[in-house]
Amino acid sequence: MSTPEHPTEPEVKNGFTDPGLADHRPRRADVEPKADKRAERQVAALFTVSIIGTVIALWAYFTKNDMEPGNVADIQSTNMWIGLGIALAMLGIGFGAIHWAKTLMRDHEMVEERHALRSSDEAREGAIQNLKDGVEDSGLATPDESGTGVKRRSVLKGSLITAMAIAPLAVLVPQIGNMGADWNVGKFRHTMWAPGVRLTRDPDGTPIKAADVTIGSVFHVIPDGLNDLDHHHKMDQKAKAVVLLVRLDPKDLKIREGREDWSFDGIVAYSKICTHVGCPVALYEQQTHHLLCPCHQSTFDVSDGAKVVFGPAKRPLPQLPIAVDDDGYIVAQNDFDEPVGPSYWERLKGDAGTATVEEETH
């Protein structure tokens, strides 16, 4: 297998002849018995380091393990010492083995011939012949076929292919069908907001008086009643219903046509879910009235209908129409008039599935 001398002619490239392998330069351990001994001791020392590392890891586990439950500093130091023990245990073995290989094992390179990967012509012909024989034995196709045979076999082939092609459906359809729950994608377009639902603080759910909202302040808002839902429904609803409430000086506020009565004395409410890919648009710049999404930096101008002024979003944030009830609390006039969050294919299409949604949220 390994032949240091060349069995074949040396290569010639661009007229030059391959000079063959470079001369092997002996290492110190190859020529000096003292260096050889020293390398051996170093390898043994590295393996010993590994043994010490294992001992440290076990010691850390057993002695530090009777700490007070809940003491975070304690558990962190246990983790660190176990980790350092493991590191030593592994590095000792690793460096020892590599040092051994580099100083004491053979470093005189050997040569092995390669063989072309292509099968020999006989093997290829044999393979083709075997496959042909197999096809013939199966009765699918014969080179000298009679009229009736062909017909029967094409039926056989066709039915087999059809059967194979549709058989996975028997497994996949129930599998995929079940995974999407009720498939009612109309639920996207509705949130918990409805006429008269109070705007409350996120996360404690206390209602907000219009008088509490001073100019320049910002409130993270959830609909009243969200906290009464069980956790699962709460998360699903919260993912759509969160709102940012901001009060601007009314003269800074450009009111959109048709939305004259959607705000109250400079107080406006916009969906907090980004129209790009749905991150919460949580950063408000008081001076510029800009809302910034920390995920992809879409920037919306609250003073101008939350239109996009920078970044990857295309649409403004949906506005929640608000009013003030008799007790002075801010309430929603209605649900959003468009789906919140990222765009999807049928976003502008009908209102399918409203009824079922109403049922399910209650």
Added chain:
Amino acid sequence: MGAKVNTAAAGTANFVDDRTSIGGFVKFFARKLFPDHWSFMLGEIALYAFIVLLLSGVFLTAFFVPSMETVEYEGAFETMHGVEMTKAFESTLHTSFEVPGGLLIRQIHHWSALLFLAAIMTHMCRVFFTGAFRKPRELNWLVGFTLMVLGLAAGFTGYSLPDDVLSGNGLRIIDGVVKSIPIIGSYTSYWLFGGEFPGTALIPRLFTAHILLVPGLILALIAVHLFLVFLHKHTQYPGGGKTDRNVVGLPLFPVYTAKAGGFFFVVFGVIALVAALFTINPVWNYGPYDPSPVSAGTQPDWYILFVDGALRLMPGWIFGIPMEWEIFGYTLSMNILTPALIMPGLFFGFIALYPWIEKWATGDRGEKHVLDRPRNVPVRTGIGVATITFYVILVLEGSNDIVANLFHLSLNDLTIFFQWAIFILPPIMFWVTRRICMGLQRKDRELVLHGHETGTIVRHENGEYIEVHSPLSEQEVWLRVQHEDIAPLEIAPEYNEHGVRRKGYRWDRFKQALSRFYYEDRISPVTKAEFDEAQHHHDHGHAEADIQAADAKDADKRLTEEWDKVEDEASK
């Protein structure tokens, strides 16, 4: 003792071989040769990081509860007391704060995941720049490429499992991207999340993917990858005695058993050291997932940054033209589809198909086992650097808020800069790299023809100064002249002698154009004839210079002697 062990070993070997004929196998493998080079261990790092992932992953499955059922936290970490969270998050806190060594193993797992992907990508770069993907290794390039994609999938599914606020926002982004897919988007989102986002189905589903489907596929493909490495035998760097018909190296047993086996322990040790000392992903600071809060400076794991960067880079409006289109009342979000699906599709498609693209330009030139020096294929090296530039711009844009903060730049200016740079910088880097490679090739020619500069300057009688050059050794010359001088493809004419148009002519034309792009403008290696002529010329030069150098020395000596004499006399 020794004899006893030997007898026992022989007995066992005999027992096993009688039942498996493993002897032939051992004979074949034990002394298989592997060439030695540091760059060959990049793939090893990936393999070993994966083994560490499996080991630490098994530990974690013993404590992690893949459930989205809600509980109120009562555990050891007091800051979170009374907070509603899913069992997934609670069990993550439990593993971190109540299982001794639990947090360590979590950190080992996370750090090795980062290392796994970093090693895969660096390994791919090594394979790319040295041309190790050429015949017969194209299929193994595809296997490795698939492993990289699976690595991304493994990373992302695992990152999302603790159900913390950061990974939850990551999933929400995925939901937004999925919903942008035309026609089936909304339904695909329902399929994935089992209804509306976030639902209660996702964590268990991700868990199955993360611990069974994806690692199972990775394991199977690693087996194929390594089998093909053995079948093809390893590539080697050029040098004397190394050809496409042999492999020069050291045997698997014992040298590589010790070196590569030892290296596993080194990789494990370094990961353990980093995990012991550096916190990663402290989910207890972020809190459980809640759709409302998010903090500034949120980042995915580094390997996802390029997609996130693309999402940040693509504007919603370009010169006043919206990137979200309404077609017959249906919505098509090009501002999401382009960066999150089309760009990665094209980018990965190009990487996967690259060996074939280069083959169209080069033609089938047989099996290549001697690696290219990157400078000898300037166009490929240029394409590689341009691709890396493209990728790095996206990664930087993926952390643009952090970059802007660090260098006190405007976030918006930085994004606008990257929006232009993504189109302008890769071509520039291609051109610059290609020129640098050609410069290095010229330098190689210069060295072969004229030898090393020695720093010895000699002055001719006529006043001309020359530097003495010393010739290269045989090995040094061979390294610089052994590569193939590939000329652009020649194709058969469009019409044959009967004036009939040839089938496949257009395809050939395309390959020819590609081939010209690769090889038209090239620096050929020195040929023996050129070398001999230069030697001949130099022999004269050398002889002359040597004589003059000797003369100069003599004159020097004479002057010194005379000077000494004068001094002697003066002192007398």
